[in-house]
Amino acid sequence: MRAYGLVGAGEITAAIVEGLSADVADPPAVFLSPRGRQVAHELAGRLDAASVIVLAIRPDVAQQVVAELEFRPDHVVLSAVAGMPLATLRAWTAPAAHVVRTIPLPQAARRHSLTALFPDHPVARDLFEPLGGVVVPPDEPTLDAFSAATATFAAHLDYLTTIAGWLAGHGVEPAAADAYVTHLFA
Structure with missing residues (x-):
């Protein structure tokens, strides 16, 4: 092995x-x-x-x-x-x-x-x-394109965090907001 x-x-x-x-x-x-x-x-x-x-x-x-x-x-x-x-x-x-x-x-x-x-x-x-x-x-240049696309992942996570925060700001429990957003974008 x-x-x-x-x-x-x-x-x-x-x-x-x-x-x-x-x-x-x-x-x-x-x-x-x-x-x-x-x-x-x-x-x-x-x-x-x-x-x-x-x-x-x-x-x-x-x-x-x-x-x-x-x-x-x-x-x-x-x-x-x-x-x-x-x-x-x-x-x-x-x-x-x-x-x-x-x-x-x-x-x-x-x-x-x-x-x-x-x-x-x-x-x-x-x-x-x-x-x-x-x-x-x-x-390799095409792999670099994959790398650039991968870099957008962090921005996507920030976006989801913003949505969950917005829900929490409107009275949704933070854990429920996270669970909902996770389900919504899974």
Whole structure:
């Protein structure tokens, strides 16, 4: 069974881990990146056991974090670093033979994340198909279009929060307002 090393401790990492282990009799091995002062040393040791490295870190810290890691030729790197071009990722993660850009969503926790990825790779499919499926655009510029569309998600959530707040301001209990808006836009 494949072992995954996840670099990043945010919402996407949590969603992937939850989705991989939810209602699964034999979940895959997952090695998580620690936070704190000795991150690089501890992380290097954890990644030695993983054949697949998932980078789920913010673009503003990506180069610094990746520079602390050592990649092997047999590593497959799945990057969820927003907007980071393949050419840059390949340079940072050399000598890893395969790098795939991915756009997993928080819905991966419930196995409802249709993950855009490029280029197509069986290891990426093995990870993301059980988490809600994959869509593979024909080229990297089209993946960038998926990324831009994904960026609208935060504005959509703000919109829903505004509607729920408006309902609460008109006498609806906040929990009921949230439940109604969630149902309405589900």
